[in-house]
Amino acid sequence: MYVDRGRQISIAVFLLALAGVLLAAAPSFFSLGNFKDILVNISYVAIAALGMMMVILTGQIDISVGATLSICSTLAATASKAGLPLGVVFLISIGAGAALGLVNGLLVTRFKIHSIIVTLGTLSVFRGTLIYFTKGAWIYQLPEDFRGVGLGTFLGLPNPIWAMAVVLLAGAWVLSATPWGRALYAVGSNPDAARLSGIRVPFVQASVFVACGALVGLATMFYATRFSTIQSNTGQGFEFLVITAVVVGGTNIFGGSGTVLGVALGALLVGVTGTALTFLKISAYWEQALQGLFILLAVAFDALRSRRRTRTGGGG
């Protein structure tokens, strides 16, 4: 598989440079507590970004993840308030995410509509349907065990950090060591050749949306559980954070290449930038602009690389 070490090194260099600036201007940034906060804040982004990466690997995109997060949050909180055990709440959140992903996957593969259009549509449909049922009401007084998922710790580290670590490691394993993972790269690199090799391309394409939805459902359990209320419009702009993490982390937006380590670094970059700006007393309004800039830089980098590769392609 083609691995973009260049991207991983550039992110690392950027983070080191940022660390240098912070060390000089705001040394209080370097505290264990602050690092934990940053990691907790990116944990749910990173888990969902793994799913998004799978979708982008096959050359698709899912911009409905914010709406999925919102529906899963509402369902999980409601189920927990109804007294269901935590294990069942987890299953409901993951299952709902997977079901919404299946809707996206079937629309993309059955009707052969581009996934940007499909998920732009389902983004609105999901949100609209949710507001219809909740009437926009917030959910209060969440049970203790529910909130314990996001706020609790295990061996001194917050639960979401553990969850992120386990999910990313498992994801890296699945992508590199299973036939399904291999098929994602093949479909994204060259769908025609993949199909001729006997890979069931529509099945693979639908399956990544299910996986992405399920991972958003799992991310929900480390997101919704950290707040005292669940708003009906929660998760707005979430898709932006997730796609930024994936693309900045070196996953080719046209599919076919990307690494989980890159996704982790991308998520870290997204999380650190916001916090660093606060510590450097720069207006938080700049955060979004900076993240947008990162995406543009990443995509420009991809375009340049593919141009250079076609130019120096094998001589004859």
Next chain:
Amino acid sequence: MAESPQTPPLLEMEGIQKRFGGIQALKGVDFDLRQGEVHALVGENGAGKSTLIKILSGAYQPDAGTVRLEGRAVEIADPRQARALGIATIYQETSLYPDLSVLENLFIGHQPRRGWGRLDWAAMRRQAREVFAQLGVELPLTARLGDLGKAYAQLVEIAKALAQHARILVMDEATAALTADDVERLFGIIRGLREQGVAIIYISHRLEEVFRVADRVTVLRDGERVGAEPVAEVDQDWLIRRMVGRELHTLYPRNYRPPGKVLLEVRGLSRAGAFEGVDLEVHEGEIVGLAGLVGSGRSEVARAIFGIDPYDAGTVRLSGQPLPPRPWAAVRKGLALLPEDRSRQGAILAMSVRANMTLAVLPDLQRGGFLDEAKELSISKRFIQALQLRPPNPDLPVANLSGGNQQKVVLGKWLATEPRVLILDEPTQGVDVGAKAEIHQLMDRLVGQGVGILMISSDLPEVLGMTDRLLVMHRGKIVARLPRGSAPDVVMRAATGLLEEAHVR
């Protein structure tokens, strides 16, 4: 070298060197071209032909060496400058616009103007007629180029170069997509241009073409010039020896055996507008050729059998069982298809050799849901060895291999499935002579093991030399069934529709 002193060289390239990363593509190559000569440039894939041409056309800059035009050293910084110096390159994939007219294509980028920035259509029409008269052809100037076909596109490319006053014309695999008739016509045009003093560098894998049109031939091997002679003084054996640096025994290594039971059985396969009533059988241990001109429906039939494209009527059976029209089902049942377009449908260029070679056997590669990496490596090593892949590195991205070796990777992918029937669509197109011979030997070995092969090829000597029997298609129908040893002209007559009545059995 036997230089004739009366014509001074139009172009001299001396000591040209070019390195890409760790690979020295050109190791100090000399090349010269005289006015009014056709100079063939041959060599295996990776020998450095394209690199040399790209330096001449300004796409690459040499690391060392000089280029002289009429004795004057020139620097060719970019393709625009090459055109200004009168050097035009015609690639096999044309750089034209199918939705524009012939006239618009001819002058795109350098249209003659009148006052106020208006285009001077009258001047364009006049110049176009002059150029076509020079070429000795007539083309409808207002026709949409895309409606005319590949051969005309090539003509328009040449005309475009002449309209820009090209003195040196580089033709890179110009005949690869052309039918036999069009090749004839192209050769006529080349001879005409030569008489008008245009110098032509002719690159082709088809060695017989070299003997038919070229005055001199330069052979490259591994980035070095290993021979440059007048064509009249050499023969095909000499060329092949120079190109591969070793002797090739028989051109088509076939051991014929009596065929066994029917493996692939196609009955009445039809799709409106593409092919009609196709019946064919492939038996154990035989190579069946599917010949015909480009566009006769050969590839379309192959794709329909494999389930890539749908068909309206007919049945496909493999070992007596009906085959559903789905590629994954075909693969599971032991059918394999080596597609014509290697880089778009065959190999996944960004992935490693091992990942490509195991792509069609992914489901067999799992152990407890995970990829069995040891098995993956052993499969890829086995076929790297069997196919003599160069370099023999399973972790190299396929994009880094030469065309012939990429084709071997795609072949390896299919051999890993242990197919019962192998459909090969132009298996040696764009493949160098050495790899071509290796692919032929492999085909013979496979049918020796009981595999059945359906082979599509536009290379007439190849399809005659390699197959047990030959089916010829014309306009979507099988018009002739010929035995081994049929004469080339019989095949050509069938393929061009002259034999439509007489079915030879």
